[in-house]
Amino acid sequence: MRSIHIATITQAVAKLAIDANYYLSEDVYDALVAGQSREESPLGREIIGQLVKNACIAREEGMPICQDTGLAVVFVELGQDVHIDGGSLEDAIHAGVAKGYVEGYLRKSAVAEPLFNRINTKNNTPAIIHYSVVPGDKLKITLAPKGAGSENKSAVKMLVPADGVDGVKKFILDTVKAAGPNSCPPMVLGIGIGGTMEKAALLAKKALIRPINQRNDHPEYAKLEEEILSMVNKTGIGPQGLGGRITALAVNIEWYPTHIAGLPVAVNINCHAARHAQIEL
């Protein structure tokens, strides 16, 4: 059994929070640059140009890509042969988020209770943590800050098997159209298909952390990703919803087995800044 001390975890999570918010990943940066040359709208090209420049300023000056540095969504893959030393894993993650958001000058966007008394917790905790236990003696942590502009336009729908591929496409398209300029297009779409209601939502979130230049390894889902991207880019929504061809940069689908009577679909919309950072301890 391998031991990992909580101080190492807190330190690592703090760095992930800062890195994810300052540095736009290369796959997204490349997709923006490619999108700029494909965009037909002059205003759309200007806007994508601003986003490219924005990513460079954030990287060079060490500041957040976007002021909405999100809630910290943390995926933990804990090797079953790892022992966590010195305290609670969960507390160590929250402490890392607090440290990263305070020391990295990131915005604190968490309120302690959602409905009656929305008081800012002032250190962006608690994080939203998803655990999975895997074979081995490593601890892999992925931190994906998620802003509300695009999260608010995300949706889950419980389709039925008869709705089929067309029903899935229609739901995704309807969701994208309802989002329009609110979710800061060009967007990245994370789609979860199958499982149960909460499984589909989690798959959609996980889909957003896959590099956007990497298609699903199942050929039919890879083809569906391409088809949905082409469909979304025909809506004319364009960069910032001001009209154009580049409404989305990519569509990432994750799927899971499901019930004989069900076809859950979740659409997790992300703005162009599909932010995430990962470490293996």
Added chain:
Amino acid sequence: MTEPIRITTPLSEARARELKAGDIVFLSGVIYAARDAAHKKMVEALERGEKLPVDFTGQVVYYVGPSPAQPGKPIGSAGPTTSGRMDSYTPKMFEQGLRGMIGKGYRAPAVVEAMKKHGVVYFAATGGAGALIAKAIKKYEVLAYGELGPEALAAMTVEDFPVIVVIDSAGNNFYEAGQKQYCQE
């Protein structure tokens, strides 16, 4: 693309009514940062018959919750937030003389009707370009509701802040016009 129009705040009703959907504007002068929580507090203050912390006559509000300033900088990242969340408070702000709004995204029909009545213009800034927009912000000063942190009411001095008129005071909507031009469905 059209040549940018340079405007310095405050904005008269006549000037606001000249601006047309699709116009690109470089804004300079003082604008006011406020979003959900500050709007809620201001509207509650008005309902109690109190005065607002700022005279909004001819002024422009920017829907923004910036990230904290790093040492030596006036502000952190400062791009627009979704304007629709302010819709239920917005017509009451027009009664206080508010002349312009900067944000992103669609507005409710009731807001557009009130814009036409009061002669108000709605600008969009580029969502997700907060680090770039910060370059145009020279000064940030919290005026009220400091306890709200990033949601405080603040005065911002801006120079050539690039925005686009998305809904003009006649109700013309550039989101609709722009999207229609490129729709291939």
